[in-house]
Amino acid sequence: MWTPPDISEVCASTHGNLTQCTSIGITYLTLLAQLFGRSVDDTYSRGDNPFIYPTINNGFEQRAHEESKNIKRKEYDFIIVGAGSAGCVLANRLSEIKHWKILLLEAGNEEPNVTSVPSAALALANTNVDWAYYTQPDNTTCLAQKEQVCLWSRGKTMGGSSAINYMTYMRGSPADYDGWSKEGNEGWSYREVLPYFEKSINLRDQYATGLHGVGGPLNVERFSYNDEPSEFVVKAFQERGIPFADLGLETKVGVNINLATAKDGKRQSTNAAFIRTVRQDRSNLHIITNAFATKVLINSNTKEIYGVEYFKNGSYYKVYSKGEVIISAGSINSPKILKCSGIGPKDELQSLKIPVIANLMVGHNLQDHVTTDGLIFSLSNKTSTLVSNEELLNYVKDFYKQPEKKRGPLSSIVITNLVAFINSNGSKTATPNIQVHFDGRRIPDFLTDPSSYISSYIFPMTFYNAVAVRPILLTPLSRGVILLNKTDPIFGAPEIHSGIFTVKKDLDALVEATKFVVTLGETEVFKKAGAAFIKTPIDGCKQYQWGTYDYFACLYTHYTATIYHPVGTCKMGPSCDKEAVVDPRFKVYKVKKLRVVDASVMRNIVRGNTNAPTIMMAEKASDLIKEDYKVLKYNS
Structure with a gap:
């Protein structure tokens, strides 16, 4: 059986002021466990x-x-x-x-069957399908989190992390593999590895150009369900000069709703x-x-x-x-x-x-892809996707009752599958060094207690009234190390010394990228949609002025996050x-x-x-x- 996350400690510390700590949070998790807690295996x-x-x-x-x-x-x-x-x-x-x-x-x-529900991915962290590892405190990362450590989720179930991730299908840049080859690794050029990408997948996408793999075991497609915020954010990037591009099969400057390891509205783990x-x-x-x-x-x-x-x-x-x-x-x-x-x-x-x-x-x-959880913009009432508690529970029941092909809000991760690639130095031709992901947020919950909210949010990814913008450093210079647990090497959790931001150039690149990303708020499409970056400094960074180098650097060092790519x-x-x-x-x-x-x-x-x-x-x-x-x- 899948065991839902225990957020009681967080809820006690926040005195129940977060939505997930009210009766709807308990009811939602209980319903997920009842309907999807077992396994078809x-x-x-x-x-x-x-x-x-x-x-x-x-x-x-x-x-x-x-x-x-x-x-x-x-x-x-x-x-x-x-x-x-x-x-x-x-x-x-x-x-x-x-x-x-x-x-x-x-x-x-x-x-467990719950992993097959795309929008339920947030409820998988810190459960019995997650090793739930944490980083070691280091004075430069996760400073706003409890004990100054960050969760590093890793899958602990059949399918591993492919069973709990956000399902984004992406191959990387040809320069990645050609670089390995040039460093003496025979057989690793992009030309030599490309057939193995294509062998594994069955690509079902009318917009992908060329032959990219058909008939493989792993189904890859775009989620059929989408929402308005995803669409206007794509247009905002285009307004800022970032072209619409096919990104899942090759990293380049561009923006798109990406491909996913999914089939008919359900996750495709390995x-x-x-x-x-x-x-x-x-x-x-x-x-x-x-x-x-x-x-x-x-x-x-x-x-x-x-x-x-x-x-x-x-x-x-x-x-x-x-x-x-x-x-x-x-x-x-x-x-x-x-x-x-x-x-x-x-x-x-x-x-x-x-x-x-x-x-x-x-x-x-x-190495890992580092970002922040602290940069958000709000949505207007007309673009908010929040639903009532009753509607939320009905969507869960409806997903369960549907035949094999799933539809509706729970069959997608919506804006989380929107991806943009840019260069922190503004180049439109160089291989990108920044990837931008997005996550739905609920306000005022997030602003009430950002760190507690981040560590305990469990609702479907489809329903939100704010968006976290997450610039991600693709080519970090910093390096960390995994050490054995000194008290219990075999059964104890290993020590994760992330090494993030040990090279200052990594932080500088992210801040430069963030300065570009916030200009999305100046686009006509943002203004028309009623979306706006929240410019009130959040806890831990209130000593800095929003928009400055110091403020954005504080977001990365205090609200450090990765997208779990160690x-x-x-x-x-x-x-x-x-x-x-x-x-x-x-x-x-x-x-x-x-x-x-x-x-x-x-x-x-x-x-x-x-x-x-x-x-x-x-x-x-x-x-x-x-x-x-x-x-x-x-x-x-």
Whole structure:
């Protein structure tokens, strides 16, 4: 069952002054849990599906679990740790080889139905489908938040972060991949990775030009439901000289309502696209949920990885591989698992009394796309999309009652899927360094207590009377690090030292971009719509005048936010790169039979949302593995 977020502590601290703290907040979350709390995949974990292992009475997961206890050496050919954006793709593609036995381990549960409701995404944070990690306080970020830390949500369910993100489909710039290639990573030019983007998707969009991928497992389309604020903001950018452009398939200066990983008004996580479609038909694919990987098993003499240890239901189990172990646990948990296994910086491991197997810069090179939650403009009554409490609940019920193809306000994330790319220096021709996203807000709630509002807002993304404008730095120079929890390295949350704004040029670029973004308020389309930036300084920044460098800088340091794109902590690089953790074929240096395949291997963060690039990397990795084991019969 999906467990709704507990916002009681926030509500107590604000004395119930936020709308989500009134009876409608409780009623909405209760209704979501009642209607969408279970999973269509429950039959797999309960063993009710007659198509899987029909001769095994205890069902699918029970078989895999029993094998885990009594397994013979080399029982599985490949073990994949993490069923997220990369892991689900790998499990699908590797299990295409019928004589290969594949084991997919996921620390979370089956993906609950609530994730399929696009507009309900805000209610997923800080629940049992979220690792709910927090940054470490650092005196330069999150200063207005409680304890000066920021939430870094990461998916903890089948589908991983693709099950809780905002579904934006974006590939980044060709310059991103060409840059990796020029730095010595063979096979990573944009020309070479483009086929893997196209292989994974089924693009249903009448406005996308050219052939961009048809027939793949992952459906990509634009939400059919839109609203008036989204439309006039697009026009405002155009009035300011930013062209209307197709952005999801290539980053360039422009504005548009973007493509989404959705199908017929519902989310398409990698679990929905790559696992549900094959799970009952492939007897060579085993999936164990609620399996918390603690370390990989390594022969200390040969440095060869031969399995994985995981923890489930109070017990430890070991599973073995005769081929490889592939870590796809994400940019926070992948470095954690490597370090707990003895693969990481020598000094850190020795300080925690972890035997060192391979001295590598695991956990370093952390990057993310930083923005702010503090810049907002209000809507007039004629463009506000707020509805009454009764209407809100009826929309939830209506979405549940609809046939397979969903329609209406809950079938979209509306203005959150609006994207603009600009340059902080004003260039219209250079590759953009700023992406602008938007989120609906409710005022006066936000102005009453901004930090409490941000940490507890749970209502559908479709209903709002104000908009947060979020300029995002695409090419940060700052770098952070992931460290193991010093008290409990295995089960404790890792320490996230974001490193954000350790290079002042990052902050300067964002402030310059913000100065351009607020000029949207001067456009005729804004004035006609009755929209206006709220120029009253908010808590924590009231000592500065709105519109100045100091005020905007304060917004970024006090109301720091990211759009949850951590990358780089298991950096890919050629053997001459002393900071590289994996080679261009995803193989971990200094050990054998171990790969890392997820966003953690990115050398530099891509210019755009990271879900699609991560899926692409898993597609490419699958072919590389098939090639290494001589079963690849085609060129993708």
